[in-house]
Amino acid sequence: MANTSFPALSGFYQLLFLYLEPTSEVLPALMSWFFPGAAWFHHQLIPTEAPVPAAPLDPRTLMMTWQLGNCYLLLGLVSSFVFRAARDALKHDLPAQERVVGSLLTALAIADLSHIAVTLIGLPASLRMDLLQYNSMAHGNITVVVVLFSVRMAWFLGVGRTSYWYTAPKVTKTE
Incomplete structure (x- = not known):
């Protein structure tokens, strides 16, 4: 199981x-x-009404x-x-488990921001903010990635979860 x-x-x-x-x-x-x-x-990367070209x-x-x-x-x-x-x-070391998860989520969040940026830069200016003209590829590359980034930030803020390392109170040793 x-x-x-x-x-x-x-x-x-x-x-x-x-x-x-x-x-x-x-x-x-x-x-x-x-x-x-x-x-x-390749053709779907930029939203267009034109059919996929027949040429390879x-x-x-x-x-x-x-x-x-x-x-x-x-x-x-x-x-x-x-x-x-x-x-x-790391099932018995929850702070370590959360640190590894957080490390990957950090890398993914940075990639989210760069992915959104290069996608927006690559779109023609007339399409950048016209979400109604987006095709499924543009929504996947921008809209979905914005949602993923937002949920990653919610995770870091501890929204709806128990925190074991990131937002948990730090225990300090006194001597």
């Missing part, structure tokens, strides 16, 4: 960061590699799109494996 107790990442945080987010990161990798494929994935991607663009898919895969696997390792290996 799998260990489901994960005090440092409990409730909604566990559902989001241990299951939903890794799945949402592995899927784009598969989509860019297999179906609908690299040309579709040039080799550099194809490689870059597959490598982007690989980065998504890596992100999903690291999140999934590190969170599970913290849960299983």
